[in-house]
Amino acid sequence: MKKIVKYWFLFPIIGYxxxxxxxxFYLGEKSYIAVHDNMDLFLAQFQMLKNTGSFWKHGVxxxxxxGISRDNLPSELSLYSMLYMIFPxxxxxxxxxxxxxxxxxxxxxLLAKELYxxxxxxxxxxxxMTGFAYGIIHFFPAFGFAFASMPLAAYLLIKIxxxxxxxxxxxxxxxxxxxxxxxxxxxxxxxxxxxxxxLSIRDxxxxxxxxxxxxxxxxxxxxxxxxxxxxxxxxxxxxxxxTIVNASLSLKEVLQEIFTVWKDGIFHADGVHTRLVLxxxxxxxxxxxxxxxxxxxxxxxxxxxxxxxMLFLLFNSLIYGLYDFEPLRTLVETIVPPxxxxxxxxxxxxxxxxxxxxxxxxLKRLYDAGTWQMWIANILICVAALVIILAPxxxxxxxxxxxxxxxEHFHGVEVDNLDYEQFYAVDLFEEIKEDICYEEEWxxxxxxxxxxxxxxxxxxxxxxxxxxxQQYKEDFRKVIAPALERMEETRIYYDDWGARAYLYxxxxxxxxxxxxxxxxxxxxxxxxxxALKALGGEYIFSRLELSNAEEKNLSLKGDYTxxxxxxxxxxxxxxx
Numbered sequence: 001m002k003k004i005v006k007y008w009f010l011f012p013i014i015g016y017x018x019x020x021x022x023x024x025f026y027l028g029e030k031s032y033i034a035v036h037d038n039m040d041l042f043l044a045q046f047q048m049l050k051n052t053g054s055f056w057k058h059g060v061x062x063x064x065x066x067g068i069s070r071d072n073l074p075s076e077l078s079l080y081s082m083l084y085m086i087f088p089x090x091x092x093x094x095x096x097x098x099x100x101x102x103x104x105x106x107x108x109x110l111l112a113k114e115l116y117x118x119x120x121x122x123x124x125x126x127x128x129m130t131g132f133a134y135g136i137i138h139f140f141p142a143f144g145f146a147f148a149s150m151p152l153a154a155y156l157l158i159k160i161x162x163x164x165x166x167x168x169x170x171x172x173x174x175x176x177x178x179x180x181x182x183x184x185x186x187x188x189x190x191x192x193x194x195x196x197x198x199l200s201i202r203d204x205x206x207x208x209x210x211x212x213x214x215x216x217x218x219x220x221x222x223x224x225x226x227x228x229x230x231x232x233x234x235x236x237x238x239x240x241x242x243t244i245v246n247a248s249l250s251l252k253e254v255l256q257e258i259f260t261v262w263k264d265g266i267f268h269a270d271g272v273h274t275r276l277v278l279x280x281x282x283x284x285x286x287x288x289x290x291x292x293x294x295x296x297x298x299x300x301x302x303x304x305x306x307x308x309x310m311l312f313l314l315f316n317s318l319i320y321g322l323y324d325f326e327p328l329r330t331l332v333e334t335i336v337p338p339x340x341x342x343x344x345x346x347x348x349x350x351x352x353x354x355x356x357x358x359x360x361x362x363l364k365r366l367y368d369a370g371t372w373q374m375w376i377a378n379i380l381i382c383v384a385a386l387v388i389i390l391a392p393x394x395x396x397x398x399x400x401x402x403x404x405x406x407x408e409h410f411h412g413v414e415v416d417n418l419d420y421e422q423f424y425a426v427d428l429f430e431e432i433k434e435d436i437c438y439e440e441e442w443x444x445x446x447x448x449x450x451x452x453x454x455x456x457x458x459x460x461x462x463x464x465x466x467x468x469x470q471q472y473k474e475d476f477r478k479v480i481a482p483a484l485e486r487m488e489e490t491r492i493y494y495d496d497w498g499a500r501a502y503l504y505x506x507x508x509x510x511x512x513x514x515x516x517x518x519x520x521x522x523x524x525x526x527x528x529x530x531a532l533k534a535l536g537g538e539y540i541f542s543r544l545e546l547s548n549a550e551e552k553n554l555s556l557k558g559d560y561t562x563x564x565x566x567x568x569x570x571x572x573x574x575x576x
Contacts, residue, residue, distance in 0.1 A: 029421035044451035063459035104135025107152035138395035245496035258321035271352035447543030
């Protein structure tokens with residue numbers, strides 16, 4: 001019984017991993033997986049690399065967006081990518097979700113044990129549960145490892161500063177295997193530079209251990225993401241990054257955005273801190289600093305680690321808002337031209353870790369206060385984890401899978417959303433490819449994500465990618481010009497951003513939905529067929545039966561419906 005009480009924290013952690021794993025692997029591809037920036041993007045890209053055997057290839061193009069360099073897709077020198085090399089795509093995705101939790105717990109444990117070695121045994125339940133809560137946050141799935149491993153980066157750098165060794169440098173060198181340069185790496189390096197300067201001044205001597213660590217970590221990123229660096233620094237191709245139009249807000253709007261993102265975060269890293277963590281931290285911040293002032297010890301305000309974490313949170317939020325202040329953004333892009341179009345406001349991705357680190361500091365002090373306070377802390381961290389598990393955020397696949405399957409079971413009706421298997425409809429597309437004798441001809445999608453075609457081994461002229469040729473964007477624009485001329489909002493969306501090179505509706509803002517029902521008010525297609533033919537387009541795979549196909553020189557090759565009736569695909573050939 002004593003051991004059960006002592007190691008109580010293992011039960012919710014192991015229970016969650018077993019439950020989540022059981023749900024996802026029992027239901028398999030009948031699980032409901034987030035589509036936005038996930039199934040419509042990275043999962044299809046990994047499957048495409050698998051289909052073409054291109055994970056390790058060089059000097060080859062992959063068959064989407066008219067054929068782009070393999071170097072534009074995720075590096076093979078990444079632990080997350082390696083999952084997709086080894087396992088089927090769905091299995092790799094689920095393993096990634098589970099490993100994210102493990103990485104976060106291990107990382108948080110290492111960091112906390114380094115910072116509080118003498119009281120580690122006392123704090124252990126809180127350390128594990130805080131790492132668990134941080135690990136189950138529904139981050140941008142493709143970069144879940146990068147988010148989860150942030151405490152590991154902090155641990156390695158602190159350890160190196162205190163007592164460097166070749167093994168620590170080696171660990172730091174390979175750390176980029178679980179990180180991502182554009183989202184976290186460049187900022188970790190930037191913060192490390194600041195730390196080197198500050199510590200060198202404080203210690204009155206250069207911090208050679210961290211200076212060397214800076215170069216080791218930078219080299220690790222360059223090697224692990226050599227494709228990205230090659231595209232950024234060695235390619236003279238003009239990309240869509242050069243024409244992306246960012247928001248230009250007034251100072252008042254910038255301040256509003258700073259507050260909003262501090263309070264709510266962003267959907268790619270939604271730690272749902274607003275619901276519990278933020279109120280606790282704000283109340284504690286006010287009460288704790290008021291106590292320092294009441295005791296006439298204002299200097300303690302500037303030496304409190306909790307206050308530093310809160311300041312760090314505010315700083316990241318400031319950077320996020322100031323990115324939309326055009327004069328500052330222009331200055332950065334002028335000083336460092338390769339950063340044109342790059343979002344330096346991604347410092348906001350550090351905030352989920354900081355919020356839960358701040359919560360840990362508060363609860364740790366409750367642990368120090370006494371036994372009953374310790375159990376209050378335990379209850380609070382458990383509630384914080386439960387809030388994350390039950391929050392219907394964009395990437396909470398476990399929540400939506402359980403909710404939709406329970407709804408269908410108890411109500412006896414199917415939900416309108418498509419599950420993983422229905423979304424990609426592999427059997428349906430195999431039937432289509434066999435029937436039309438498909439032989440790698442170029443195609444486009446209408447009313448469905450091009451990623452579905454890409455996943456199924458169909459070469460696409462359309463696609464979704466944040467970094468491709470500006471010239472191709474302009475060439476593809478000729479195809480969709482009739483639709484853009486009819487829909488000003490869509491025109492702005494494409495011209496000012498352009499990462500989604502899709503066939504757009506000429507009447508609806510969006511006809512692409514991960515649902516069984518087709519939501520469209522007009523079944524005409526608004527494209528320039530000759531421009532599509534000029535790009536090599538042979539087929540249009542449509543969820544809509546086009547009412548003006550003959551007018552657009554399109555001939556229907558056939559219509560195909562999935563066995564479960566989840567959706568129908570109409571295949572049109574682009575005639576001369």
